[in-house]
Amino acid sequence: xxxxxxKKVICLQGVSYSYPGTNNRIVLDxxxxxxxxxxxxxxxxxxxxxxxxxxxLMNGLLAPSCGQVLVDGLNTADDTSLWQVRKKVxxxxxxxxxxxxxxxxEEELAFGMENLGFPPEEMMxxxxxxxxxxxxxxxxxxxxxxxxxxxxxxxxIASVLAIEPQALVLDEPTSMLDPAGRREVISExxxxxxxxxxxxxxxxxxxxxxxxxxxxxxVQGKAAFMGPPRECFSRVAWLQEIGLEIPPAAELARRIRxxxxxxxxxxxxxxxxxxxxxxxx
Amino acid sequence: MPGIIxxxxxxxxxxxxxxxxxxxxxxxxxxxxKGEYRxxxxxxxxxxxxxxxVMAGxxxxxxxxSVCGKDLxxxxxxxxxxxxxxxxxxxxxxxxxxxxxxxxIAYGPRNMGLSEDEVxxxxxxxxxxxxxxxxxxxxxxxxxxxxxxxxxxIAGILAMEPEVLLLxxxxxxxDPRGKRQLMDLFSNLCRxxxxxxxxxxxxxxxxxxxxxxxxxxxxxxIAMGGTPKEIFARCKELESIGLFVPFAAQLATSxxxxxLPVRNMTTLPEAEQEVARLLKGRA
Numbered sequence: 001x002x003x004x005x006x007k008k009v010i011c012l013q014g015v016s017y018s019y020p021g022t023n024n025r026i027v028l029d030x031x032x033x034x035x036x037x038x039x040x041x042x043x044x045x046x047x048x049x050x051x052x053x054x055x056x057l058m059n060g061l062l063a064p065s066c067g068q069v070l071v072d073g074l075n076t077a078d079d080t081s082l083w084q085v086r087k088k089v090x091x092x093x094x095x096x097x098x099x100x101x102x103x104x105x106e107e108e109l110a111f112g113m114e115n116l117g118f119p120p121e122e123m124m125x126x127x128x129x130x131x132x133x134x135x136x137x138x139x140x141x142x143x144x145x146x147x148x149x150x151x152x153x154x155x156x157i158a159s160v161l162a163i164e165p166q167a168l169v170l171d172e173p174t175s176m177l178d179p180a181g182r183r184e185v186i187s188e189x190x191x192x193x194x195x196x197x198x199x200x201x202x203x204x205x206x207x208x209x210x211x212x213x214x215x216x217x218x219v220q221g222k223a224a225f226m227g228p229p230r231e232c233f234s235r236v237a238w239l240q241e242i243g244l245e246i247p248p249a250a251e252l253a254r255r256i257r258x259x260x261x262x263x264x265x266x267x268x269x270x271x272x273x274x275x276x277x278x279x280x281x
Numbered sequence: 282m283p284g285i286i287x288x289x290x291x292x293x294x295x296x297x298x299x300x301x302x303x304x305x306x307x308x309x310x311x312x313x314x315k316g317e318y319r320x321x322x323x324x325x326x327x328x329x330x331x332x333x334x335v336m337a338g339x340x341x342x343x344x345x346x347s348v349c350g351k352d353l354x355x356x357x358x359x360x361x362x363x364x365x366x367x368x369x370x371x372x373x374x375x376x377x378x379x380x381x382x383x384x385x386i387a388y389g390p391r392n393m394g395l396s397e398d399e400v401x402x403x404x405x406x407x408x409x410x411x412x413x414x415x416x417x418x419x420x421x422x423x424x425x426x427x428x429x430x431x432x433x434x435i436a437g438i439l440a441m442e443p444e445v446l447l448l449x450x451x452x453x454x455x456d457p458r459g460k461r462q463l464m465d466l467f468s469n470l471c472r473x474x475x476x477x478x479x480x481x482x483x484x485x486x487x488x489x490x491x492x493x494x495x496x497x498x499x500x501x502x503i504a505m506g507g508t509p510k511e512i513f514a515r516c517k518e519l520e521s522i523g524l525f526v527p528f529a530a531q532l533a534t535s536x537x538x539x540x541l542p543v544r545n546m547t548t549l550p551e552a553e554q555e556v557a558r559l560l561k562g563r564a
Contacts, residue, residue: 047455148325148326172454178325179324179524180324180523180524204455204456244457248486249528252528252529252532270528270531271535273532277560
């Protein structure tokens, strides 16, 4: 897909970051990155490579030590535009329990809108739309703590979507979920992507990364790779060297090639393998 | 011969005798042999963590539970169990508390009443096992990176040299390499030192590639038990309770459904063999 002509939702220009009180230890080092409208961008990298910091710079939770972050043209370091920035870029964290605050799902969905002073009729309308779209309508009167992990995370996503951000940034949203919960959240993200929403996903799960339009690999605070998943996962030796892996389907292809057999490049899912092996027979 | 963990007809309920009473575990009977690598899988809320806490003597339960030959119906036996049974909770780094990494890891061995020489030997061995350099010994554990904290917390349990190690998603949030290193460490303890492992996890690839046996929990009951190969051949049943099978098992099931002659498989080496056989048969 061509993304170069599309609108840039988030621009990071020469961004560096050090946490206060750490002797200027560089967590992010001169990052230049544009997130385009409608793009699904996945951030990969070993623990401590700066992924979560980068995510937090994208909606002004952190301000860069050097360089600047522009969200739809607004500088995140400018306090007067911070509320605007947060409206444009919504954030979802690892543990939904830390993000859900209200007594019922309905109040949870209203929380962000209330804070931004939406009129009640508009709030009700949006809650109806969003809960129908995300199949939460039957859960509206439930207390969030009674939901499954996957449901909670979908409520967290829905409550951020309620304020209609241009982009959604998610920091390892599936790492605390069981397999069904993971699948639920990932298919939700794919639906969002198809509906044209901009999604930035931080993950350690290579199978989740395959769905990206573009992958950025961070290594020790530097953007060491930017490109499509196919290109990323063809660099097997390099990924291993920096402590990452390739998805099992791609690993199988690598092993088969190691036996001197020829298989196609793009085998990333079970379905790809099934299709290939069946057409060959 | 009874197992090192032997459970008969176990029931655990939360808030018993109140209107909100809820059974977390119902009628669990299972045995784990010494030196076995057992995985426990199940959807959220199926009782996995509760079962682990019963095995560690942290929760009082109805039914017969014996661990390392001790009858856990007696409070005295439950209270002393920590000397033989180590439990690593989710996010164990939240339990770090001492002023230095060394003292944090020495806390358990010191409480066991070991000599300071023996404590020192064990702390060093544990830190080496988790791959932490000597230069961190005198640092505050809170100065370490996330991955280092996790490893320090785990070293604190290893230093007690437990016979049974209970692991509750020990690698959640770690990157692939950190995960592999830790899981290799646990595998080695099991294979080389006959430490009995009980691993609660959502990672089916780990289960497929490492565990001897699997117990599947669903709504507080045992839904299935067997080797990874036996369990993961039951793809449909697992999916119906919200679990999924590892890549190789998914591939086997899908290819079999299309009528291709492949054997059941759960690991990547098995998949490699089967797929290579298929492709060679055509060449």
